[in-house]
Amino acid sequence: MKKTITILMILMMSLTLVACTKQTTNDTRKDLVVGLEAAYAPFNWTVTSISDYAYPISNQPGSHVDGYDVQMSKELARILDRNLIIKAIEWDGLIPALNSGEIDVIIAGMSPTSERKLQINFSDEYYRSEIVMVVKRNTVYENATRLVDFSGSKVVAQRGTLYDDLIPQIDNVVHQTPLDAYSNLVASVITNVSDAFVAELPVAESVVKSNPSLTIVKFEEGYGFQSEEADITVSVGMRKSDTDLLIEINSALAQISVETRNQMMTEAVIRNNESELNLFGLISKYISLFVQGVGVTLLLAITGTLGGFILSLVLVAGKTQKIDKKRDGVVKKIFKRIANGLTTTYIVLFRGTPMIVQAMIFYYGVKLITDLSWWTPLSAGLIIVTLNTSAYIAEILRGSVNAIDKGQMEAARSLGFSRVKSLLYIVYPQAIKNALPAIGNEFIVNLKDTAVLSVIGVLDLFNATHQVVGATYDTVTPFIITAIIYLFLTGVTSIAVNYLENHQAGKELKHA
Template sequence: MNYVSKKIILLPVIILFSLFLAIFSSSSNVHADDYLKNIQSKGTLVMGTSPDYPPYEFLSKGANGSQVYGADVELGQQIAKDMGVKLKVKSMSFDSLLVALQTHKVDMVISGLNKTPERAKSVDFTNSYYQSGTGLLINKSDKGKIKSYQDLKGLSAGAQVGSVQYDLIKKASKDVNVKGMENVNDLILALKSNKISAVAMDSAVADSYVSHNPGIMKISAGLHSADSNNNVAFPKGATSLVKKANQTIKQVTTNNLYVDKFIPDSIKHMSSNKKTSTASSMWQYKDFFITGIKGTMLISVVSIFFGIILGIIFALMRLSNNWLLHAIAVCYIEFIRGTPQMVQIMFVYFGLGAIVNVPALTSGIIAISINSGAYVAEIIRGGITSIAKGQSEAALSLGLSEKQAMRYIVLPQAFKNIWPALGNELVTLIKDSSIASVIGVGELMYQMRAVQADTYQGVAPIAIIMVIYFVITFTISRIMKYFEGKISHGTND
């Protein structure tokens, strides 16, 4: 291995190591006594939650589209009020909540979260504000066959990834095939389509889903855990916030506000359209899908714009005779193409976001642009290398500089050759923008989840966004095909 190859290998290692050092060192910059003071100074308390757990937290139609409601949200509002600040709610997948808390993307997490010894090592918990049980959801057709978790031997059971119920059902029996999913609506859909035989979840949440799904029922799980108390989570060392929140929780539990007020108030916002036809129900949520289309197209258009710019830059760098520029381009292209896009989105939002507070939408655009840039770079490099060297030599012989030859002779011909591939990349990017929903970006996939949560219909919203994605991508493919014909016709003339 020569000296240059060693540098190429070491460069990404050094960059990543520096990033990790910066991220982990940034998490210790806030002193415990400053947490409450900082929250009151900025005037807002950011609450992280996974809104697929009615009646604790769920998405429903509000004055400005989808809005998060629930007993946990009302508790968060009370905590914020007692701190003298306003509450801001951020939605994301359940298994991302504690990561968001550790990287200071949110100030607290209230999401039907149970305190466990493992979680307590990473975050600080308040006293319990509510105690829940565990129930099993099964299809009514299995009523006589499944009476508790003991009857699940040899069968498949589902639970939300990262939940106490997931750990409970997994530890209860080694003979049960436990399938974890991020979203509760997906679990219900899997149950109704007989992909799994049961779903383990919070008892009150199970009641909400049973009330809107006539084909399923709740039974006693026969599972008990000391970790069934719901708690509020704060960053590790945020003693001032924990103490302040505990004062609110003491007031709430003493007066039984959570059960007598917060839950009943939340139920009022839950959808009552379970008897409405599917077509009528979906039409009522057209604004959700329109908002999702706008979000998807915004992400796609901006990302492909910056992706092409990055692609041109790194393609030229990889073709450069300068070993450093070539090495940087190779590291960038190979690393981005060798890691999943979801991981990249989460790293930009949670990782780099720990250093600089980047909004979810901006993080999604940055990550998707960077990902697209790596693929576009290879497409452009292939287009440039497909042009005969005689073209560049002829341009140089006519007195053009190397930059002018590349700009006026090589690149125009290369773009003609790679136009179909660029069209495919744009179509792929539009579909991949759905991954941004994992950090709470309000594109099509996120809005589809909102409709699922509010209507308790699993398949219909999926079918609608499939059609929407097809219409968008097919239209773009036709447009790209039209311009491809124009380019070819212009060249032939």
């Protein structure tokens, strides 16, 4: 048992060290760390091939990003004479990442709304756009020219954006719950869940190019959305304390003409819409991204389950402490009560809160306290999955331990075994054997649930799919591919667990 645990610990630590290895650079210039989604074409989208326009994503090795925001970032870094580093972060995590020091600036098509200005500073505008609606063709809204034409319609927008705030301007509108990505907005309109969604013109053009069943509705002057300057512009976001950087960014933006900016956007839209991909074309183009996502998903699930299993053995030992009123001294009684209380609190905490909440608190919380070089989204994800899994497996094992005849523990103690040795050599082997199906199920759960770690930038299979969707605005094909991959992974796992269970049962019958 000790040898097995040692091997598992060495394996887990090796995987973590490999995952967290940080590339070094000889560039002595000051860094400019940019945060963006890498899933918001034509402003930014993930690409798998290297080109003059693509730029590496530092927190997703092997992936690159293209788009208007990327070209603007490269231009600003050139003018400021800084070493550009780009990180892909979910939209909801951009401002937390900025304020925690994970990134220096946000260049992600973000508008300087009054709510956001309370949290961060914004530069002068770096792009000015037009607000439009995207609707399904051959509907009553296709020929709309005024906002009043959408009276009584079902309208949706991306969560946390100014476009969601504009929807109430429509009379009698059914203001639907905002969604987290444009791919979801597209799916909502295509499936008739929504009648329209609000977007800025460049994004709408990319969406319609990839989805011919949709069309853009532009409004007559004076009859569209009433908006402030902040509603039709996008700016660079910075921390409140970075006043010097704000001055530098504004000075650099002043050197980039409006003509240059518009040309950059036109070229970004053209590059994003260069070709329409069928199923096999999409797989061929983005296979490296899917493979990378599968690798990270397996790493998280395997390491998290193994690490959680090892940690759960300690938790079960603390949780099953029994106080012997006759033999235990005062100090030992206090120690047992503390151990039981701590393990109970731990289990309740991690089982009672969603993993996505734990990820946000752990990752950005640690970033606020200290800047550890090894504290990457992947290393944080490995720790979060391990801690979360240990709480569930601990309860599984506790039930198995309680189901074992108490006489076996008493017999072991009477033979001179300590409590720890009795657990390791007598109780745990039986409990683990009985709990094997449930532990296998926990591994399957980890294969799927690690998708929530995309919120801190972990490029697992779900996040990789999200980036493919953000680049193509094809909301169905990439997720069909991902569903097949998940089914294959969980199916193989189920077969392996059933084999181990039947093999163990066969050995017992043989020795009976």
